[in-house]
Amino acid sequence: MVQRALEWLSTVCAWVAGLAILCIAILGGLDVLSTVFLGRPVDSTVEGTEALMVFSAFMALGILHQRRSYISVDLFYLMFPRAGRKALDVLALVLTGIFFGLIAWRGWIAAFESLAFREFSNGIVAIPLYPSKFALAIGMTVGTLWCILDLARGGRFRNDAPPARSDVEAATPPRP
Numbered sequence: 001m002v003q004r005a006l007e008w009l010s011t012v013c014a015w016v017a018g019l020a021i022l023c024i025a026i027l028g029g030l031d032v033l034s035t036v037f038l039g040r041p042v043d044s045t046v047e048g049t050e051a052l053m054v055f056s057a058f059m060a061l062g063i064l065h066q067r068r069s070y071i072s073v074d075l076f077y078l079m080f081p082r083a084g085r086k087a088l089d090v091l092a093l094v095l096t097g098i099f100f101g102l103i104a105w106r107g108w109i110a111a112f113e114s115l116a117f118r119e120f121s122n123g124i125v126a127i128p129l130y131p132s133k134f135a136l137a138i139g140m141t142v143g144t145l146w147c148i149l150d151l152a153r154g155g156r157f158r159n160d161a162p163p164a165r166s167d168v169e170a171a172t173p174p175r176p
Contacts, residue, residue, distance in 0.1 A: 006145055010062030013142055016135070020055035027052075044123035051121070054132040058139030061100075065146040090155035097147030100140050107137035 031045040064070055077085060111133035113119075120126040 003149060006062070006142070006149060007066060009142055010066050010146070013059040013061075013139060014063040017056045017059040020052040020059070024049050024052045024056065044121065044125035044127060047121040047123040047125070047127050051127055051129065051132045055135045058136045061139045062142035062146060065143055065150075086155060090151070093147050093151050093155055097144055097151065100144040100147060104137055104140035104144050107133065107140055111137045 027042065027045055027048055031042040035041045077088060080088065111130055114130035114133045119129045121129060
């Protein structure tokens, strides 16, 4: 039940991240078109893009961890026996959980302070900054919860699937 709730929350957060990326693209496109055809850029495009980038980066952490879509370097990892790999997976989850948890903790503090002070950007158009700070806190909290759940389920950090073939290997025909 906890896993399903976390999967649902990760999916919702991923949709929010996707919408943020769409808004960044639309805002950037409108800024370019406005500059080319009207000779005047859209006000506060940079500030708006900065705020939306926080949504796109941090709100996607949950689904990234759920699907094991992060970058991993297996150069030395695969040299360890199964027990060694398991220990490295647990260590990675503990360290990642602590790191995410600390950022989430400070993120929640910063988000509530920003909301209390009604913090806005210093651009031509005043853009509220507290939604971005809440996005950071939510994303890091979801990432932390995934680490805790994975530790509770036995410490699985990586997929058990064999390493994927590289694009070069896939495009190269087999030798006779």
